[in-house]
Amino acid sequence: MEVTMSSHSLSGVLAPVVTPFKDDFSPDSDKLIAHCRWLLSQDCGLAVFGTNSEANSLSVSERKKLLDDLVEAEIDVSRMMPGTGCCSLTDSIELTRHAVTSGCAGVLMLPPFYYKNIPEEGLYRYFSELIDRVADDRLKIYLYHIPPMATVGIPPLLVEKLLKKYPSTIAGMKDSSGDWNNTKLMLDNFAATGFDVFVGSETFLLENMRNGGAGCISATANVNPAAIAHLFHEWQAPDAKKHQQKLSAIRESFGKTLMIPALKAIVAHYLNDPSWKTLRPPLLQLGTTEEKQLIERLDSHNFDMPGLS
Amino acid sequence: MEVTMSSHSLSGVLAPVVTPFKDDFSPDSDKLIAHCRWLLSQDCGLAVFGTNSEANSLSVSERKKLLDDLVEAEIDVSRMMPGTGCCSLTDSIELTRHAVTSGCAGVLMLPPFYYKNIPEEGLYRYFSELIDRVADDRLKIYLYHIPPMATVGIPPLLVEKLLKKYPSTIAGMKDSSGDWNNTKLMLDNFAATGFDVFVGSETFLLENMRNGGAGCISATANVNPAAIAHLFHEWQAPDAKKHQQKLSAIRESFGKTLMIPALKAIVAHYLNDPSWKTLRPPLLQLGTTEEKQLIERLDSHNFDMPGLS
Numbered sequence: 291m292e293v294t295m296s297s298h299s300l301s302g303v304l305a306p307v308v309t310p311f312k313d314d315f316s317p318d319s320d321k322l323i324a325h326c327r328w329l330l331s332q333d334c335g336l337a338v339f340g341t342n343s344e345a346n347s348l349s350v351s352e353r354k355k356l357l358d359d360l361v362e363a364e365i366d367v368s369r370m371m372p373g374t375g376c377c378s379l380t381d382s383i384e385l386t387r388h389a390v391t392s393g394c395a396g397v398l399m400l401p402p403f404y405y406k407n408i409p410e411e412g413l414y415r416y417f418s419e420l421i422d423r424v425a426d427d428r429l430k431i432y433l434y435h436i437p438p439m440a441t442v443g444i445p446p447l448l449v450e451k452l453l454k455k456y457p458s459t460i461a462g463m464k465d466s467s468g469d470w471n472n473t474k475l476m477l478d479n480f481a482a483t484g485f486d487v488f489v490g491s492e493t494f495l496l497e498n499m500r501n502g503g504a505g506c507i508s509a510t511a512n513v514n515p516a517a518i519a520h521l522f523h524e525w526q527a528p529d530a531k532k533h534q535q536k537l538s539a540i541r542e543s544f545g546k547t548l549m550i551p552a553l554k555a556i557v558a559h560y561l562n563d564p565s566w567k568t569l570r571p572p573l574l575q576l577g578t579t580e581e582k583q584l585i586e587r588l589d590s591h592n593f594d595m596p597g598l599s
Numbered sequence: 600m601e602v603t604m605s606s607h608s609l610s611g612v613l614a615p616v617v618t619p620f621k622d623d624f625s626p627d628s629d630k631l632i633a634h635c636r637w638l639l640s641q642d643c644g645l646a647v648f649g650t651n652s653e654a655n656s657l658s659v660s661e662r663k664k665l666l667d668d669l670v671e672a673e674i675d676v677s678r679m680m681p682g683t684g685c686c687s688l689t690d691s692i693e694l695t696r697h698a699v700t701s702g703c704a705g706v707l708m709l710p711p712f713y714y715k716n717i718p719e720e721g722l723y724r725y726f727s728e729l730i731d732r733v734a735d736d737r738l739k740i741y742l743y744h745i746p747p748m749a750t751v752g753i754p755p756l757l758v759e760k761l762l763k764k765y766p767s768t769i770a771g772m773k774d775s776s777g778d779w780n781n782t783k784l785m786l787d788n789f790a791a792t793g794f795d796v797f798v799g800s801e802t803f804l805l806e807n808m809r810n811g812g813a814g815c816i817s818a819t820a821n822v823n824p825a826a827i828a829h830l831f832h833e834w835q836a837p838d839a840k841k842h843q844q845k846l847s848a849i850r851e852s853f854g855k856t857l858m859i860p861a862l863k864a865i866v867a868h869y870l871n872d873p874s875w876k877t878l879r880p881p882l883l884q885l886g887t888t889e890e891k892q893l894i895e896r897l898d899s900h901n902f903d904m905p906g907l908s
Contacts, residue, residue, distance in 0.1 A: 315688065315728070341713075346686045346687065346711075346713035346714065347686065347687050347688060347711065347713075347714070348687055348689070349659070349687050349689040349690045349693070350658070350659070350690075352687075352689060377655045377656065377686070378655065378656050378657055378658050378661075379624065379656060379879060379880055380657070380658040380661060381658045381659075384658070401881070402655075402656065402880075402881050403713065404650075404655035404656075404712065404748065404749070405655065405656070405748070405881065405882060406747070406748055407857075408881045408882070409883060411883060412880060412881035412882060412883045413881050415880040415881065415883070416880035416881040419624070419880050438715070439713065439714070439715055440713075441750055548716075570688060571688055571711075571721060571724040571725035571728050572710070572711050572714065572717045572721035572722050572724065572725040573714060573717070573721060574718060574720060574721045574724070
């Protein structure tokens, strides 16, 4: 099997970093910086402003201010892939330009997701307009395919067309379809030319690496980063399958619990800091019982978050 | 049958006003002002920044600037219901506050539409947080139920709960579900207490008025306002049903043509101004053949846009 090594700095495991809020629902920069430092210490990159970051509940100016705060705190931008895709072309351009000039290694870009049944040509014009206007050779775009949430997806023909026109800008994708057949199609069609395919869950990490993928960007990397990063590095080791099974079991212990409040409850629990549980409306924190059961299920796997402070 | 007359200034027919763009996809204020003037002259209110306005392709600052331009041009704010609902609470608050301080009679508010499977309690907290923060007695909210586009809807229990807590702020809703049973449920449950139910298409206008509704906010009111407004005023006249059938036939002549590019093509045709056809990506204008066939179908109904200039 042919495996292409990525030339990009962002391969590996990244967390869509959860965003802490103060009581008044304003973002808490200090706590975000601390969580980013801990993730980096666990060999985990920073997909800040992803779906699980509640980024779509933040305004453009709030996202820019948070990134400025991270940069000022000297959080490593070479490990950073902020989400910059909005419904509006002008918003996406503004966030993307800001991420690039801040030195971020790449951006994770949702398609415009309000208008539905958009022909592929429309999505192509949207992305090409954005790339032409940002007009910066440093721009590296990771296309974000997450049909369960965005409804609008990234079809293979769109990737092909964008790669043909912008081979050095279109750096890869995150596939959060949860459909391995779609990931496999992307790998088979595009990975050999250096297009980095990230799976959206560590459940598919070993399979992704065996097929030439670049890593994973997974919600649960917020709480279990080192173990996931270990599999990324050791995917060719004899016990890789066993390690994958253990990762998958921990992920499965989330059950039907909603992911974002679950992640925040876990961070709050292991930090002993209840303020971490705050979510911006319309998202709600877990009920007491649901939270207790989640922690008990994780305990049964001897789960821990070492070094968190 | 008991029919409650609305006490709000916004009852009647409103158009989600299409937004003209320049060649560089920036909004064209002058053309928007002209179209608003024409709509008002045809007895049509202004639901600017709705779905059909491509509002979700505009940034917050672009929407504020356009509204400022309309106000400066002395477009009647008492007939204006701008869309102000975004994914982010902070964006929605900013736009809503701006609309209220600009004197707009009401706002049309989408629920936060990125995160899916939101419990009703989460939506309730989102709206209540917004209302508490805007904290202005002049605020009148029309809830915008459009599941085919937003995916996230406005369930009846949410309306009930919001009406109970904020009876003078929750002024009504626009139901763009296309499901008359849902509209009927809203009318039966809430219209008697002065909650204004607008249907999202003139196809349901007569039925809505017969059941205590407040009017319609319809895409096609951008091009056929006077005839729709006529039915609103004359719904109790003996020939109302015939008039409804004629309106519905014109609407049906759009066929499967996508609504926003179709509206822009029609305005461009009757104004003889091809620049009106420009849409912001990801939306695309109609192909030449599709456009020609649409105009022909409208011609067969002796359709016209009198006074447009």
